[in-house]
Amino acid sequence: MTSSEVPRNVPADWLEEFEAAARRPLPLRWRYAMIHTYKPVLDDASFRSFDTMEDYRRWCEQNLPDWLGYGRL
Amino acid sequence: MGAFEYRQAEEVRDALAHHGVRYLFIGKSGAILLGFPDTTQDADLFVEKSPANGAALVAALREIGFALSEPQANEIRRGKDFVQLKNGPFDLDLVFAPDGLESFAEAWQRRIEVEGFPVCHIDDIIASKAATNRVKDRESLPRLRSFRDYWLAKHRR
Numbered sequence: 001m002t003s004s005e006v007p008r009n010v011p012a013d014w015l016e017e018f019e020a021a022a023r024r025p026l027p028l029r030w031r032y033a034m035i036h037t038y039k040p041v042l043d044d045a046s047f048r049s050f051d052t053m054e055d056y057r058r059w060c061e062q063n064l065p066d067w068l069g070y071g072r073l
Numbered sequence: 074m075g076a077f078e079y080r081q082a083e084e085v086r087d088a089l090a091h092h093g094v095r096y097l098f099i100g101k102s103g104a105i106l107l108g109f110p111d112t113t114q115d116a117d118l119f120v121e122k123s124p125a126n127g128a129a130l131v132a133a134l135r136e137i138g139f140a141l142s143e144p145q146a147n148e149i150r151r152g153k154d155f156v157q158l159k160n161g162p163f164d165l166d167l168v169f170a171p172d173g174l175e176s177f178a179e180a181w182q183r184r185i186e187v188e189g190f191p192v193c194h195i196d197d198i199i200a201s202k203a204a205t206n207r208v209k210d211r212e213s214l215p216r217l218r219s220f221r222d223y224w225l226a227k228h229r230r
Contacts, residue, residue, distance in 0.1 A: 006226065007223060010219045014216060018109075018224075021109070022108050022227070029110070031079060035076055035114055036074060036076045046160035047145050047157070048156070048157040053170055053172055055154070055155075056154065069210075069212070071207065073211060
């Protein structure tokens, strides 16, 4: 991307990261992106389903530790 | 369980295509397919809610190794709004009614194909994340919005 095409509102360090990612092939981008970390409660059941998204959001707020960030603002 | 490998993503893409499932990658995994540099541990699929599509999805998931009991399969066929799968080779979230998006048909019209992966448009990914209004999304949205501006500029050329 030439300098005239760069959106002015994108911080320089982020732009550098976006350009670097764009140069990587998709399999490598995927490999860098996918990590597996244990999330308490969330990872302790093999299957969950919720009738509505509201049910799911409420379950997250009532059951997950706050620090996981699933609570609503 | 290890990290979700690219070859497994290809298996998802190929199995769902083979069974004719109508779906889109959404959430951070969708953004990553579009080129957004970030990390996540699962993939979110926005699935069209219909009995036939649900049945096709169950067949595809079983083919790639998800151990779905018949009651669980029925819940997917019925199209509950949200299903979280951790009973397969990797974690997968099925979203039948994502916050912030009007309909699957509209999102499908705006979709982007990335090496055969059907992905929600970056604006739809952002709309969905913004509508959830979660703490973790508040932290990632500014960078995702900057990526949107970068991505749109790059693809206008």
